[in-house]
Amino acid sequence: MLILTCPCCGVTAEETEFHGGGEAHLKRFGPGATDAEYEGYMFNRKNPRGVHFERWRHAYGCGKWFIAARCTVTLEVFATYPAQTTEPPPEVVERIKARRPEWEGWA
């Protein structure tokens, strides 16, 4: 059972109160993009064994979207932060690097 803290309302709750929304920080492609770019945006995923950035919604709470940085092997949650950003905040990246020195970065 994951325990997540919603950065929007500050509530810490079990995963059943949240709804997972898949990989975060996807770069959107729309009209004018190549087929390969659009396919990559729509379907292809990093699916890493290790550090993963993913969207969550506090479905049975404040209802807001946020992003969690989490390890898919140990289920350790490094940080959660609001979704109004296109990349992880520097302090989150620092915290992950401290915990996972071998991590190659988020990009």
Add this chain to the structure above:
Amino acid sequence: MKRYSVFAIAREAFRQHAGWERAWASPLPRDRYQVVIVGAGGHGLATAYYLGKNFGITNVAVLDKGWLGGGNTGRNTTIIRSNYLQDPSAAIYEKSRALYETLSQDLNYNIMFSPRGVMMLAQTEHEVRGYLRTERANALQGVETRFISPREVKKLVPIIRLEGPRYPVLGALWQPRGGTARHDAVAWGYARACSAMGMDIIQNCAVTGIEAVGGQVTAVNTTQGTIGCDKLGIVVAGHSGALADMAGFRLPVESVALQALVSEPIKPCMDVVVMANTVHGYMSQSDKGEMVIGGGADQYNNYTQRGSWHHIEETVRALVETFPMLSRLKMLRQWGGIVDMTGDRSPIISKTPLDGCFINCGWGTGGFKAIPGSGWAMAELMAKGHAPLAEAFSLTRFREGRFIDESVAAGVAH
């Protein structure tokens, strides 16, 4: 390889069973093979077996980072059925089911295939309409299924409660020729047959990199050294993303944990497989008497091979509503496996952007039933470059919008 037979049992009985050979050899890897398969689970071993049997390619190595059959092949709920809605799915799953029928004879290894019948309960009007549609699609596809009434359901499954307060049983899609098989034996049988054809099964050999020259695969780096190959087959289910990363491409796949559990063994009480997709649980009784129970997958990517507690609770709650006698049962053990989910819930059997490298993945929560058919199609694809059964399951279908949408068709348990 000595054949298993009643005479072999009699012979060994007279000499304290001292004459049984090892079922498969454990060689050290050679420098080079014509074909290297990564993943010695059911799908990987079946691919190797049909490469040898159908195409005479026996210069093959099957690598596994752990022990053979130790991944999802040893972690599933052993259900075999082919009642799918879309034509390409029905074709490959029905081929698979048909191969299962004679697999024990083919492999000279008892895989304990038990065509006891698979029943998918319809518990909402929506599901009734959906299954009536599947029944008709199956009739056109040559897959024998029938929509049966609640009375017939009760006759086949006396322990069921038809008039559940929230989700009464309104009927069921019945596939009499579906059933179960002994999952470990499927891997062991294929491994023994592959070894007998001269193929090398190399366990405890994790792949750490893939080498390519000019866009053509040339070798794999492993914990037991570099192994050259002309063709490479990646058949690693939940870890496909990691292997694809080494080969330099991304997959439309996400890995999540799916779990199952078994009860303490009890006397025979249910001799068919029952799936209840609305309330989210499925169950059969093993030959040992345990009730084998499966349910939902985790909602987030993970590689923990554990599963979440609340899914057990949901699954068991749903099954207790449908089978009240289960409420007195103790659960014996629980485990999880990492399943590779695609967006349309259909598998990928395909060439890849890297020449000579083929991938077979995306079976999601329903790969066991597909092992022989998947191996059959993958072997043909690797040997000839194209395979009728695999054509619709290519990686390019996502770009081209040719989804084989079983996520809507099959509900959730799949």
